[in-house]
Amino acid sequence: MSPQQQPPVASEEHHIDPRDFRQALGCFGTGVTIITAVTEDGRRAGLTANSFASVSLNPPLVLWSLVVHSPSMSIFQEASHFAINVLGSHQAALALQFARPSEDKFANVDWIPGLGGAPVISDTVAHFQCRTADRYYGGDHVIFLGAVESYAYSQREPLMCSRGTFGIFATTP
Secondary structure: OOHHHOOOOOEOOEOOOHHHHHHHHOOOOEEOEEEEEEOOOOOEEEEEEOOOEEEEOOOOEEEEEEEOOOOOHHHHHHOOEEEEEEOEHHHHHHHHHHHOOOOOOOOOOOEEEOHHHOEEEOOOOEEEEEEEEEEEEEOOEEEEEEEEEEEEEOOOOEOEEEOOEEEOOOOOO
């Protein structure tokens, strides 16, 4: 089917309840990240997200998305770089701290400025420092495409999320 023949994403004939759809999406377990950025004038943003995904190995590209009415949108739109901080199983409290509105989400958080000044949080299981390569609008979100310019990782246990609950990955026998 060509793009011109694709059915519409939603229509009056196929109503999808947003809350129920969110519940269905919660069945997909994901890692937990804190995405950070800073503007040239020093305004910082950080938020908890599970919308992170790899796009390409060559060139190294990743993506994440942000709801268009986010209070942090202007900072992420203006920033030249962003950092994806992949949280460890020991960082659930940090995930909650960055998920809630706050005057200073970075209070009592150990971090260093990364590329473009984007905060790189200490003690995470991985981080990806990215130059903002592009932005795409998709429904009620902006999809940020990042060109990975630096990364690091450890063998520590990642924090996972499923159905709105944090946990760890368990292998099957």
